[in-house]
Amino acid sequence: GEEVAQTPKHLxxxxxxxxxxxxxxIKGHSYVxxxxxxxxxxxxxxxxxxxxxxxxxxGMPKERFSAKCLPNSPCSLEIQATKxxxxxxxxxxxxxxxxxxxxxxxxxxxxxx
Amino acid sequence: GESVGLHLPTLSVxxxxxxxxxxxxxxSASDYFIWYKQESGKGPQFIIDIxxxxxxxxxxxxxxxxxxxxxxxxxxxAATQxxxxxxxxxxxxxxxxGNEKxxxxxxxxxxxxx
Numbered sequence: 001g002e003e004v005a006q007t008p009k010h011l012x013x014x015x016x017x018x019x020x021x022x023x024x025x026i027k028g029h030s031y032v033x034x035x036x037x038x039x040x041x042x043x044x045x046x047x048x049x050x051x052x053x054x055x056x057x058x059g060m061p062k063e064r065f066s067a068k069c070l071p072n073s074p075c076s077l078e079i080q081a082t083k084x085x086x087x088x089x090x091x092x093x094x095x096x097x098x099x100x101x102x103x104x105x106x107x108x109x110x111x112x113x
Numbered sequence: 114g115e116s117v118g119l120h121l122p123t124l125s126v127x128x129x130x131x132x133x134x135x136x137x138x139x140x141s142a143s144d145y146f147i148w149y150k151q152e153s154g155k156g157p158q159f160i161i162d163i164x165x166x167x168x169x170x171x172x173x174x175x176x177x178x179x180x181x182x183x184x185x186x187x188x189x190x191a192a193t194q195x196x197x198x199x200x201x202x203x204x205x206x207x208x209x210x211g212n213e214k215x216x217x218x219x220x221x222x223x224x225x226x227x
Contacts, residue, residue: 004156033214043157043202043217056214091156100145102215104156 002026004094004105007074012111013082021108022074025094031055032075033093033102034067043091049075082112125224126193136186136203136218143205147215148177148188150199157202160188190223198225 005024013019025032034046048055049069060067064083069075079086089107126132138146144165149157163170163177163186170177176189186203200222204215 035215035217041200041220043215045214045216048214059214093156100213102147102159104158106154106156 002103004092004103005074006090006092006105006108008108009106010109010111012113015084015112016081019079019082019086019110019112021077021090021092021110023077023092023094023105024074025092026103029094029096029103031095031097032069033095034075034077035091035093036088037091037107038088046077046090079110082110084112086110087112122219123222123224125226127226128195129192132190132193132197132223134188134190134201134221134223136188136221138184138186138203138205138216138218140205140207140216141181141184142207142209143216144208145206146177146179146186147204147206148175148186149202149204149217150197151202151220152199160201193223193225195225195227198223 004026007022011019030051032049036044036046045059047057047060047067052069052071064080067077087110089109091104091107093102093104095101147162148160150160151157161172161175161177163179168179174191178187190197200220202220203218206213206215
């Protein structure tokens with residue numbers, strides 16, 4: 001399809017629980033990006049993929065965050081042992097060529113209580 | 114109406130008037146710039162882009178101006194409509210053969226007054 005599909009739309013987790021978010025990029029797009037938006041304002045880059053390979057992971061808090069993009073499966077972002085500060089909207093974007101023609105999904109709102 | 118970027122994150126404009134949203138970017142090596150519109154509960158939506166070899170680009174009711182000397186970007190929206198109410202973000206990219214992530218500005222909330 002011509003949209004980036006993110007599931008679930010909303011996710012509530014108790015502090016310390018695991019959270020897993022999914023992203024189906026647009027068919028034919030080889031680049032996938034994850035961003036975190038806190039307080040409806042600033043976007044923080046987390047990680048990017050070129051097909052199933054990590055392209056840039058400089059934004060990932062690696063001790064608790066992990067991500068994968070496997071063939072024939074939605075990409076995923078997993079947070080182990082969530083903290084209150086992880087509450088945010090997580091956006092996935094895909095593009096045909098790196099950096100250009102980004103299309104964003106509608107996001108997953110994660111609330112950690 | 115006109116915003117001054119980071120120091121005035123909200124802008125209210127009368128319907129039908131023109132609006133100007135400003136953005137100061139940080140990386141002098143950035144060579145591609147994009148304006149996004151974000152409505153409540155949605156992801157950023159592409160509005161217009163410009164490469165660093167240009168200083169102006171026009172779309173339908175929107176114009177982007179780039180001043181590389183002072184690292185400043187602006188978005189002009191002509192004849193604003195209620196549907197233009199949203200938060201607007203500028204974003205920059207430095208093409209770097211493997212590091213082409215978007216770096217977003219803080220955002221400006223535009224409210225169109227009917």
